[in-house]
Structures are given as structure tokens and as C-alpha cells.
Amino acid sequence: MPPTHNVERLLSLALTLTSSTRGLTREEITEFVPGYDRMNPTSVRRQFARDLARLSRLGLDVSSHPDLVNPSTLRYTASVREGRATTASFTETERLMLASAAAMWNAESTGSLGARIRAKLASYGISTAAEMARGALGSSPATTPLLEALESRQSVVFSYRSSTSQNAQRRKVEPWALDVVDGREYLYGFDLEREAPRLFRVSRIESIPLEGPEAKHPRHAHPPIRELLSESGSREDDEPQSPPIRVRIAPFKALALRTALGLSAAESVIDLPASRARGLLESAWAEPLWVSLEGESALALTWERTRARIAALHAGSPSLTWEEARSFEKIKLKRARDVGSGEGELTRLSAEIAYLHAHGEVDTATMAKEFGLTNEELEADLDVIYNAGDYSRGYDDLVDVIRDDGYVSISGAESLAHPMQLSASETSALLMGLEALSESGTSFPSEDLRGLTSKLTALLPEGTAVAEVPSDPTPTxxxxxxxxxxxxxxxxxxxxxxxxxxxxxxxxxxxxxxxxxxxxxxxxxxxxxxxxxxxxxxxxxxxxxxxxxxxxxxxxxxxxxxxxLSFPLEEWPSVTLAIGHKARWVLEAFGAKDLRAEPDSGRIIARIAPSSPHALLAAVFETGGEVEILDPDHIREAVRGVAETKVAHLGE
Known part of the structure; x- marks a missing residue:
């Protein structure tokens, strides 16, 4: 999807204002910058005010001062608000952690917020787009507006279905904190109708939060959300007490899960109380070859039923063949870039300018990969940049984009040639990503995660609530x-x-x-x-x-x-999948391209080249039977074999 005309206007406005030293009046700006000429005078005034606000959120300091000759007329200038963090501010390990924290956000649903984060990190030379998997956060469309309401200190209105109610109710809330605990997002804030602080699980918000009036109640000091959940006695009051779960892991396998459970590399079995089982199922599905859950607990029964369902799904002939699917309607995956707002696109274009100035002549394929774009999408961006510039000086001072045999460089637009400051909502999102990263069993040391958390927290305005990386002072x-x-x-x-x-x-x-x-x-x-x-x-x-x-x-x-193993898991070629609605993230995780919509079923048929057999196996099991392998036959047989075998006993 090419950038919109609004973005072309905003980019030229940014370049015009940042290039001017004396300043320009509103009348001069709207005359020079293309896009305003199609509006009537009233619309021009309103749009100009909205555009200045957008530039401020982008990271520009927009200022005005009276004209010396005619003091009743204001002149506008702008300068880049450079981030207090720079490339040199982060160690190599911290740069890798930032990329991973951004990747924890679901790229398909975070929209403009996710696009802005990835673009701004790219302006620091931190790539977040390459081989990005499905994120653990942002799966709810409510997350982004909640973070932005936290930053702007506005109240929000949304429909919420509690654990004890069958119907959603309208809630008016002043957000105080947003955090992730055990892979689930929680909002803590002041409920205006109940006149008291309340805790909400974001996945139970059934509407996109709408911004309301400015928040009036002070954000009182409160314990972290993790402690608030613990104080309630049960993190999810709708979950009944459950008997212990026996977790069996094959020797030397699933090391991240072993660390979380306190098992040595050679130990095989641990009986886990239900109170320690949060997130266990998700971690177990990530290692379907080597982990099993046993006993009479609800989690163990879910584990057993899901494996049986996957085995039955892959027994016998597939439900469909690729030859049949080729006659279905061809569709295109809706990517994060397609759902971004004008601000997200403007941030990306500005980040691309900063990137080109920092790197000089670059390979276009490499740059496209850095920003998570196709080559065609990057070319569309470069066309917009080429047509942008300081229009107050005429057409001779536009940005020059030089393209030569697969390489690109830039001349001009020096005023935007700086890494951009992360906003409070973007920084908070990265902090939540670090929290989720810590809970995911990552191999990053806890002290390094806490060090980066401290650096990012220092970028936030005073009083902003932040996620906390759990303390783990003993190195494993x-x-x-x-x-x-x-x-x-x-x-x-x-x-x-x-x-x-x-x-x-x-x-x-x-x-x-x-x-x-x-x-x-x-x-x-x-x-x-x-x-x-x-x-x-x-x-x-x-x-x-x-x-x-x-x-x-x-x-x-x-x-x-x-x-x-007895299963053919060494070399897997291209694979055809039938993917249900709840498993659409698999399309993005494996870069599926040739997509067909199966009539009436809601399934998408796709062909992928899996990065590894283990990654595809984990995806099939994590979706709980929402993904069927259609071909080739030996991979269907391998999936069925894994589902039917007590693999955790292997190696004993």
C-alpha cells in the first residue's frame, strides 16, 4: 500500500519547517506545501493545527514567534527533538534485546504504534523486522489506544466482559498502568462509575477504547500489577483450584522451561502445584517433541485432548489438496504496514531518511528487510521522499534520492537526519516487551534485562508507571x-x-x-x-x-x-497448510505468500518454506489443531507421530 497524500503533505511540512530559520507564516506554509491548496480556508486552519500536533508526536519541537514587522502574525519553525538515547547508548546485547522486545508485539494488530516503534529503532540502526515471529503482546486491538491514553493522560470508554458476567458492560476508566503478567496484558486504573481503582484483563475488553475527557484523578502510588494479582489470591478468579501437574521433560531438552521450573539439565520429572502453572501450557507447546503434561489437572487434560485432536486431524488423507486449493480466490495477507495510520507512515519515512543519512549508499534489498517492507513498498516510499522537501525555496531544494543498480542514497533532508525520540507510549510498549521477553524463557541474562529496563525507564516522564522485569539475582x-x-x-x-x-x-x-x-x-x-x-x-x-x-x-x-528420531524431521521442503481464523499469526511468522481462501470454512490455504521442522511443529501444536498440514505426506505422518508418542520419555 503506497503512502497516502496526507503523509506526502506532512513530510514536506516537516522538511519546510525544520529548514526555515526565520520561520514561515501559516499563509506562506499552506501556499508553499502541496496538499493544502485543495482545502477551503476553514479546513486549512483546522488541518494545519492537526498537522502541527502530528509533527510534535513524531518528535519535532514546533515553535512560533511573532513577526517583527507585524506582531499579530505568527511565524512557525521546527527542530528535531533528538532522543536522549543514541546508538552509542546501547550495548550490542541491549540492541539485540530491544529488537526482541519489539518483536514480542504482534505485528499484525499493533498498527501505528508497532510501526512507529520498528521505524524509530531502525533509525538507531536496530533491525526489528527480519524474520519476526508472532508476538506475545498486542493481540488485542485495545492495547495501542490504552497505551496512548496513558501517555496523553486521557480517560477511555470501552465494553468489558468480566469473568463473572455473560454480557459486556460499558466502563469509563482513567488508565494508571498497563503491564504484562504471565503473557497476559492487564490494565489498572480508576473506574469512574465505581469511583475506585480496578484491575482489567485486556483480552476481555470487547471494543476499541475510545478517548474520553482528560483524566482528573491523580495517579496514586500503587503496587506493581503482578503484586495486585497475587494479593487477590488468584490471578484469574474464574479458574477453579486444580490438582498438581506432572511435567516430564526429556533429558537435556527444553532448557528454557527447565530453568523456569528449577530442573537441572539431566532431571526428567517435576510435580508442579497449580499455583506455579501460569504460562506452562504455552511453554510446553513450544517444545512438543520433548515435553508432556500428566495427571488429572485441567491443563494436563487439555494437553491430552489437543494432542489427540491433532493426531486425528493428520490421520488418513488430507481434507484438501493444493491442486484443489489453487482454484480458490487468491488473497493478500493484511500486514502491519497496511493498517498503520498517517503518523506511522510519516515516522517510517522520517526513519528511512535518518537511516540513509547514517549509512550512505545502501543496498535496497537490505534496507527493505530492515524496515520490514517488500522492495516494491520501499520504492514507493522513496518516490514520496523524492517528491518531498522545503517547498518554500522552490522546486530546486527538494530531496534528491539517487538510485543506481540496486543501491540507494540521499542528498538533502539533513534536518531530519537524526534518530528520533521514542514517545512515552512507545517506550512503555518496549518495556512491556522486555517483561514478556523475560517471562518467555529467553536466554538473555536477567541482570542485562533489568539494566536495559532502567535505561528505558529514564526516558519516560516522571511518574509514568512501568513494567518490571522479575528479579533473578542468582545467575543460572x-x-x-x-x-x-x-x-x-x-x-x-x-x-x-x-x-x-x-x-x-x-x-x-x-x-x-x-x-x-x-x-x-x-x-x-x-x-x-x-x-x-x-x-x-x-x-x-x-x-x-x-x-x-x-x-x-x-x-x-x-x-x-x-x-x-523415528520421525522424518531432518529436511522439510515447502509445506501446504490449512489455517483456521485463530491461527492467522502463522501466516506472518512463516512469511506465507501464496494464499487462497477456502469457501465457507474461513480457512486460508497457504504454502510456506518452514525455517525449521521444530518451528513448524511448535506452531501446529500451539494453535491446538487450528493448523492442518495438507502436504507432503511424510510431514503429515511426522506430525501425527509426534502427537501420538509420549516423546518426553525418549532418552530415559
Whole structure:
């Protein structure tokens, strides 16, 4: 979707105001900048006022002063409000954590807020778009307007269905805090009709919150939302008491879940009380090969029924073939960029200008990937930038976009050639992302997460409520193992690791020389030269069981001690999926392109090339049967085999 005419006007307005030293009157601006000429005088005045407010939210300081000759006339100028955080403000690990925190937000539903965050981070040189998976946050369309109401200190009105009511009720609330606990978003604020503070689960808000009058009640100090939930005795009062759950994990597998449960790498079983089971099901689905839930608890029964459903879905012939689906209507996935507002598009265009000034001549394919765009969408953006500029100086002072054989550079627009300041709502969203990242079993050390939280919190206005990363003062064995790998990468040396692959039993011991560390799906990935394989390989940090410095006498011998499973999980080609409505995030997570709408069923038929068999397996199980593998047959058989086998007993 190309940028709108409104964005073209706003970008030229920003460049015109930031390039002017003396300032321009409203009449001069609306005469020079294209777009205002199509409006009547009354509309021009209103639109100009709205445009100045938008530029302020973008990160421009717009000011006015009386004209020296005619004091009754105001002249307007603007300057970029540079962020207190700069590229140098963040360490390499913190940059990876920022990218992961942004990726925790569901890109399809956060709309303008998510687009602004990703664009502004890109202006800092922090890529958040590459291989982005489904986020854990923002799945409710209520999240973005709630964050923005928090920033603007406005009240909101929405329909809310409580755990004890079948019908939604209208609520008027002054938001005080928004946080994530156990992967769920909660709003805490002053309920105007009940005249008391109340806690709301965001997923139960059934309408998009509408902005109301300015908030009048002071935001009193209160415990973090996590403590408020604990004080209630039960975080979800509609969930009955449940018996303990037996969690069984195959040795040396699902290391992140092991760390969260307090299991060593070799232990296999733990009986977990229901009070500690929040988020357990989601974590278990992420490791369907190696984890099982047992017992009579509701979670264990859900686990068993879902696996049975997935096994039945993949038994026998598929419900549809790709040849049949090709006759269905071809559709296009509605991406985050398509649902962004004018402000989101303006932020992206401004970030692209800052990016080009910072990097000089860049490869267009690389730049498109950095901003999460297709090449065609980036070209449309560059066309808008090319036609923008300081129109008060005529057409000779427009931005010059130089495109040459797949590369692009820029001349002009120096006034926007700065990383942009994150707004309070954007910073709060990143802090919530860090909180969700911490709860997801990420391999980032807790002290590093808390350090970045402190840096971001310092960017917020005084009194803003923020999420808190849970304290974990004792470094785990996995954290120390990762640090040795990161130190080896920093000094250009080597390190010995014990690695647990996701689709084979057992472990291998390898000497690796780390070459690059990147962040995807909330995890660190280490690209390294592996002496055992005599080739470059990629290792996910949460699968590194242990590491040893060179020459450590306690390090085990190098060798591959893994064995393949009976399921064909080594090489998976392109796969055809039938995806239900609740599993649409799978389309974005795997970059599905060729999409067909199955008549009457609501399913989307798509072809993907999975990044790994393990990733696709986890997606199939996490959706609880909303995804069916249609072809090829051996992958259908593998999914059925995993669903029917007590895989957690493997390796005992």
C-alpha cells in the first residue's frame, strides 16, 4: 500500500519547517506545501493545527514567534527533538534485546504504534523486522489506544466482559498502568462509575477504547500489577483450584522451561502445584517433541485432548489438496504496514531518511528487510521522499534520492537526519516487551534485562508507571554458559559447547568460533565456524547446555552423541497448510505468500518454506489443531507421530 497524500503533505511540512530559520507564516506554509491548496480556508486552519500536533508526536519541537514587522502574525519553525538515547547508548546485547522486545508485539494488530516503534529503532540502526515471529503482546486491538491514553493522560470508554458476567458492560476508566503478567496484558486504573481503582484483563475488553475527557484523578502510588494479582489470591478468579501437574521433560531438552521450573539439565520429572502453572501450557507447546503434561489437572487434560485432536486431524488423507486449493480466490495477507495510520507512515519515512543519512549508499534489498517492507513498498516510499522537501525555496531544494543498480542514497533532508525520540507510549510498549521477553524463557541474562529496563525507564516522564522485569539475582548455569560464548565472540576466539539439537535425541560437544550474534523470536542465534562439522553452523542460545573456555581440563571430549528420531524431521521442503481464523499469526511468522481462501470454512490455504521442522511443529501444536498440514505426506505422518508418542520419555 503506497503512502497516502496526507503523509506526502506532512513530510514536506516537516522538511519546510525544520529548514526555515526565520520561520514561515501559516499563509506562506499552506501556499508553499502541496496538499493544502485543495482545502477551503476553514479546513486549512483546522488541518494545519492537526498537522502541527502530528509533527510534535513524531518528535519535532514546533515553535512560533511573532513577526517583527507585524506582531499579530505568527511565524512557525521546527527542530528535531533528538532522543536522549543514541546508538552509542546501547550495548550490542541491549540492541539485540530491544529488537526482541519489539518483536514480542504482534505485528499484525499493533498498527501505528508497532510501526512507529520498528521505524524509530531502525533509525538507531536496530533491525526489528527480519524474520519476526508472532508476538506475545498486542493481540488485542485495545492495547495501542490504552497505551496512548496513558501517555496523553486521557480517560477511555470501552465494553468489558468480566469473568463473572455473560454480557459486556460499558466502563469509563482513567488508565494508571498497563503491564504484562504471565503473557497476559492487564490494565489498572480508576473506574469512574465505581469511583475506585480496578484491575482489567485486556483480552476481555470487547471494543476499541475510545478517548474520553482528560483524566482528573491523580495517579496514586500503587503496587506493581503482578503484586495486585497475587494479593487477590488468584490471578484469574474464574479458574477453579486444580490438582498438581506432572511435567516430564526429556533429558537435556527444553532448557528454557527447565530453568523456569528449577530442573537441572539431566532431571526428567517435576510435580508442579497449580499455583506455579501460569504460562506452562504455552511453554510446553513450544517444545512438543520433548515435553508432556500428566495427571488429572485441567491443563494436563487439555494437553491430552489437543494432542489427540491433532493426531486425528493428520490421520488418513488430507481434507484438501493444493491442486484443489489453487482454484480458490487468491488473497493478500493484511500486514502491519497496511493498517498503520498517517503518523506511522510519516515516522517510517522520517526513519528511512535518518537511516540513509547514517549509512550512505545502501543496498535496497537490505534496507527493505530492515524496515520490514517488500522492495516494491520501499520504492514507493522513496518516490514520496523524492517528491518531498522545503517547498518554500522552490522546486530546486527538494530531496534528491539517487538510485543506481540496486543501491540507494540521499542528498538533502539533513534536518531530519537524526534518530528520533521514542514517545512515552512507545517506550512503555518496549518495556512491556522486555517483561514478556523475560517471562518467555529467553536466554538473555536477567541482570542485562533489568539494566536495559532502567535505561528505558529514564526516558519516560516522571511518574509514568512501568513494567518490571522479575528479579533473578542468582545467575543460572545456562546464563554463565551463554556468557562464555558471548565473550568468545567479543574477543574473536573459540569456545567449547555442549549443544542439544531440537529434533534429535542426545547432545553433541563442539568447538566453535562465533562469527555473528543476532536476535530472532526473542532468542539469540550464534553463527559460528564449527570444527566438528568443518563448516559454518547456527546455534540457538537456549539449546546450549554448557560451555567451557579453551583449555578447561573439565571440558568433555568433542563428539556427536545424538541419534535421529523415528520421525522424518531432518529436511522439510515447502509445506501446504490449512489455517483456521485463530491461527492467522502463522501466516506472518512463516512469511506465507501464496494464499487462497477456502469457501465457507474461513480457512486460508497457504504454502510456506518452514525455517525449521521444530518451528513448524511448535506452531501446529500451539494453535491446538487450528493448523492442518495438507502436504507432503511424510510431514503429515511426522506430525501425527509426534502427537501420538509420549516423546518426553525418549532418552530415559
Amino acid at each position: 548455569q545456562e546464563t554463565e554458559a551463554l556468557r562464555r560464548v558471548l565473550r568468545a565472540h567479543a574477543r574473536g576466539g573459540s569456545v567449547r559447547i555442549m549443544y542439544s539439537p531440537p529434533t534429535r535425541e542426545g547432545v553433541s560437544v563442539r568447538d566453535i568460533a562465533p562469527l555473528e550474534v543476532s536476535s530472532r523470536y526473542g532468542m539469540l542465534y550464534i553463527r559460528a565456524y564449527c570444527e566438528l562439522s568443518e563448516a559454518e553452523r547456527e546455534f540457538r542460545s537456549d539449546r546450549i547446555v554448557e560451555s567451557w573456555a579453551p583449555g578447561d581440563p573439565y571440558a568433555p571430549e568433542i563428539g556427536d552423541r545424538t541419534t535421529p
